[in-house]
Amino acid sequence: MNSLTQIKVGGSLSEVTLPPVSRLDLIKYAGASLDFNPIHTIDEEASKAGLPGVIAHGMWTMGNLAKLFTPYHEIGFMKDYQIRFSGMVFLGDVITLKAVLSEETENAFIFSVRAVNQKEKDVIKGKVVFAKH
Amino acid sequence: MFHDLIGSKSNKVKNFVEHGRVKQFAESIGDLHPIYVDEEYGRKSKYGRNIAPPTYPRVFDFGVLEQVKLPSKGLIHGEQRYIFKRPLFVGEEVYCYTELQNYYEKTGGNGLMGFVVIKRYGEDPEGNLIFTEEMTAIITEAVRKAMKV
Numbered sequence: 001m002n003s004l005t006q007i008k009v010g011g012s013l014s015e016v017t018l019p020p021v022s023r024l025d026l027i028k029y030a031g032a033s034l035d036f037n038p039i040h041t042i043d044e045e046a047s048k049a050g051l052p053g054v055i056a057h058g059m060w061t062m063g064n065l066a067k068l069f070t071p072y073h074e075i076g077f078m079k080d081y082q083i084r085f086s087g088m089v090f091l092g093d094v095i096t097l098k099a100v101l102s103e104e105t106e107n108a109f110i111f112s113v114r115a116v117n118q119k120e121k122d123v124i125k126g127k128v129v130f131a132k133h
Numbered sequence: 134m135f136h137d138l139i140g141s142k143s144n145k146v147k148n149f150v151e152h153g154r155v156k157q158f159a160e161s162i163g164d165l166h167p168i169y170v171d172e173e174y175g176r177k178s179k180y181g182r183n184i185a186p187p188t189y190p191r192v193f194d195f196g197v198l199e200q201v202k203l204p205s206k207g208l209i210h211g212e213q214r215y216i217f218k219r220p221l222f223v224g225e226e227v228y229c230y231t232e233l234q235n236y237y238e239k240t241g242g243n244g245l246m247g248f249v250v251i252k253r254y255g256e257d258p259e260g261n262l263i264f265t266e267e268m269t270a271i272i273t274e275a276v277r278k279a280m281k282v
Contacts, residue, residue: 018163030231032154032161035193037206042151049206058210063188070166070186073220074179076188082214133179 001043004072004109013068013099018061021056029060034132056089061124065115068099069130076132079108083126087117094118099128107132134277135201135236135249143196143231148255150223155185158192175223184224189217190266195231195253205247207276211248212269218262227255228261234267244274 002014009015026040035057038045046054062083089095095115103110109132114125152170159169167174168184175183221227235250253266 030259032158035191039206055258059188059191059213060162062213063158063186063191064164066187067162067164067166069166070164073166073168073184077184078215080214080216081153081187082212084212085210 004069004075006100008044009101009104011101012094013101014070015096015098016045016065017094017096019094021089021095023054023092026054026056026060026091029057033057033059035059040053053090054091058085058124059084061085061089061095061115064095064101065097065113065124068113069128070098074133076109076130078128079131080127080129083113083124087121087123087125089123093123095123106132134267135233138198138233139236141198141200141233142197143229145256146194146232146242148187148193148227148229150221150227152183152223153181154192155183155189155223156191159186159200162186162188169223178262180222180236181221184220187217187220189221190215190229190253190255190264193227193229193253194256195229196203198231198251201233203270204272204276206280207273208249209271210268211271212267214267215264216267219263220265221255226258228260229253229255232275245277246274247272247277252277274277 030036030041039049040057097115099111099113102112109130111128113128114122119121156170159165232252234252237248239246251268255263276282
């Protein structure tokens, strides 16, 4: 287990690999987030939008990625969390969440973060400024 | 097409960070950590209460930008950024509103693309900023044509 307090610049938090994305995952996120855009849940609507199948909400992936930092709530909080959506996530995809410490300042840990699919392609990529209390 | 509306703001809407909704949201992103859901754990934490996940503002009502008619289909979510002064607390009231922060166009391989930058704000009841959310959405040429503009 690579903990936030132990890693050095260039080191990583322990990766998390999610179970293959299921339709139920996306139905649950739609209900919890109130984002009912049907391209995330209904095949016919995804197909009408020119997609090969339903795709995960980008915010579902972004929400998942944030959990790498949840265990460290006594050390600090996510002050700045910015993400670029770079690839689509389909049903059955296996997503791995990653965070590499790029800089540590007096007040914050700065991470380069991304989520990749089973082909090692980035689906989201960005930066976290984890402010120390 | 939205150039003239840059800077327009929505009404402010009162939202409530409710325990059950936070639990449902945390579960949906596979992050049922006790800091979000266990009241006793929250009381003993640094915050003295439960907090909400950083992407939880997704569920808030940020009001309506009356004149900005974004397409209901075909928008591509390009970027998302949250900036927090502090985490959101379970049980608090948050006053939310939306601003059209920017609109610009670029011509690329897929024709003319429009970039809509929406900024959303969350304040405490005294008007102190808790967080902002910035979303960049992309309107492709195909969607622009469908909008008949």
